[in-house]
Amino acid sequence: MNPPGYSADAFPLQGERMVGIPAQPEAATIVQYTTVNVTSDPPKDHIIWSLCCFVYFNPLCLGLAALVYSFKARDRKVARDLEGARHYGATARCLNILSTLLFVVAVLVSIIAVVVFVGKKKIIP
Template identity: 55%
Template sequence: MHPQVYPTEAVPLQGVNYGGFPGQPGVVQQTAVNINTDVPVIIEYPQDHIIWSLLCFVYSNPFCLGLAALIYSIKARDRKVVGDVDGARHYGSTARSLNIVATIIAAIGFFIFIIIISVITTQTASYYNYRY
C-alpha cells in the first residue's frame, strides 16, 4: 500500500497569541511547513516465503526440505529486519528453491499414492468378482 500523494502545499501548524488579553487582537505567529511529495520513495524488499515454508514444513516435509526452507525463510526475514537486502535476497532465493523442490516431490508422491490406491482397489475388486 502506497500513501496517497498530495501536491506541494503550505500547512499552518499553530497560531500563538503574543500580548494583549484573551479575546483581544494581538500578534499572531504562524509556522508553515512545505511538504514536497513529487517523487514517492518505494523500497522493494525481497520476499522471504515464510508462509510457503511453513506449509511445506507442516504438510509436506520430504527429506526435511520443508524444515530447511523454513530455516532459510527465517534467516531471510532476519536479514530483512537488519537491513541487509543482499543477504535477505540470497536466503529468500534459497528458501524459494527448497520450497519448489519440496512441493514437487510432495505432489509426485501424492499422485503416486492415488495411482497405487486405485490399482489396488481395481485388483481387489477384480479378484473378488472372479468366479471359479
C-alpha cells in the same frame, strides 16, 4: 494580454541592467538539489509457505531447511542487507518448490497405487 500598469521595461530580464540604476555585485548562486530515494520492493522471505511446508508436507526435511532459510532472509531484511535477504529468500523459495513438488508427486503416486490395487481386487475374484 498584459495586466493594467504592466510595462515590459519595468521588469528587467536576467543579464539586463536598467538605465539609471547602478549595477549590483553578483550574488552567490545557490543550487538546490533534490534527492529522490527509489525504494524497490523488499525481498520476500516466503515464511508462510515455509511454515506450511514444514507442518504439512515435509519430505526429506526440506520444509525445515526452507523454514531456516526464511528466518535467515527475515533477519537479513531487518539488518538492511537486502542482497543477503534476496539470496536467502531465493533459496527458501527453491526448497519450498521442491518440497511441494515431492509432496504432490507422493500423493499422486499413492492415489494411483490405491486405484490400481483396488481395481485388481475387483477383477480377480
